Amino acid sequence: MTTTPQSSPHAVPHPFGRTLCAMITPFTRAGTLDLDGAGRLAERLVSEGCDGLVLNGTSGESPTTTDTEKAALVTAVREAVGERASIVTGVGTSDTLHTVELALAAEKAGADGVLVVTPYYSRPPQDALEAHFRQVADASGLPVMLYDIPGRTGARIEPETMIRLADHPRIVAVKDCSYDFLGTQKVLARTGLAYYAGCDEHILALYAVGAAGCVSTVANVVPRRIADILDAFDAGDTARATRLQLRATPLIEAMMGAGLPGTVTAKALLTGLGLPAGPVRAPLRPAGREAADMLRAAYEELAEA
Template sequence: MMNFAGVYTALVTPFRNGEVDYEALKKLVELQIAGNVSGIVPVGTTGESPTLSPEEHLKVIETVVEVSAGRCQVIAGTGANSTQEAVYLTAEAKAIGADASLQVTPYYNKPTQEGLYRHFSTVADKVGLPIVLYNVPGRSGVPIAETTVARLAKNPVIRAVKEAAGSVDRVSTILDLCDITVLSGDDSLTLPMIAVGAKGIISVTSNIVPGEMSAMVKAALAGDFAKALEYHRKYYPFFRDQFIETNPIPIKAAMAMVGLMAEEYRLPLCELSPEHREKLAATMKRCGML
């Protein structure tokens, strides 16, 4: 049975001249593997999945699977607000060779808890690819209730939950109710979540400093919170400033500043404002990233 622990990078999707930059994508995958991450999560929120065509979506997953070549896990973002679409994307990801799928709470249509249970169960039962649930009510409009997570955890295909609701208490509540792996969805909450039982992080920051994030989480999971706290305090200003504008705008700007990729987005996302760019650059210098 697949286990989830450590750092999983919510990988950005690089663009150039309006197209996915697959050569840059390949280099980003190699950077992640060199940083000893446990896994890569392509085409999630940070990968701007809503603006990719279905063909691009699957080609990004395929590229990450091929380049990683079994050297780390690949958790493909294949969620949707249509259960039928989520089943299709997840089945395609399974055929491509992804190790698991990240299933976001259906957004905009605001299902009930019973609807959520049926949605995730249908994807699990029809495809059979290990699932990481993704609780992010700030984007989806609906939380996955802790009791719903517990119901879903009885399905052997549903192995983990990414918690991006900003609540450390939810980790304790979920682990009190059921046996499921919890991964933090917020870089700044990684250490407190691990302290109460989470096993790692699906990280935005690790796009740019994978080795440092891997070291922080490795130390925390080993119980060396003093060492982990050194990393947390060093990079906390950057954790914070990732949200001065909507993710992934700041992380893409930061990666462009250090030469990892072109800074390009797809509408409705657009470039970082001048005042926020100045603030982000100052934070990166403070953190030793520039």
């Protein structure tokens, strides 16, 4: 849906935009899906620099939302933002047939693409992973973003597997949480896959070697700050881009590296700012007072910088 602006010197494909937010899923106080809040949050994210939204991913609590809720969220966010941002939705499960069903439902709900995580827990070998991704990509007309996050799934999409998958016409992008910078560069050098940094601390580093952008959890809270990093790089001001990335590091560490899931930290901050969020669903638990205070201090430090 979104392509690289002609004025950008960063001449790589941007199939889903450049600054994508891994959007949380707002719930009501009673724990039900808050579609009105989701629309308002999506509107804020887009108005403050996000040109893509990733719904129903890790940050969106996909393990604890129903198939019906996932489709309803896509429809509500599409109504809120129209065509101003791409919508990619998570459909990955441990079951290939269920993943296919979710991909077809996402297409019907109005998504622009699907995020397909490595099947977790069962740890299939590489040939089985490749067959899984190809079957999902064959099932609908939507382009696919692979999600490589072995720390959560227990299985890596190895670089050679990724290179083979790149020949599929609908496998176009990767959300990279592999923590294998060398492996990522090997794939970038040998394919046309659009890589998106899935770890906020890697946004600038990965962009500098040819990534398409980021899928940021921290952008839930400071979307403009994340977009500014990539804007500075695209403007040729790499020194400013570096300063902005480093300036955001304390908040990135507080949200993503302090022992709590990003969903929990993002919702704690959004709630404190009076923005749509609501509770997390069990087995996740809300941030305690000490953690919430630490998060707010890191946020205020960045806001005042």
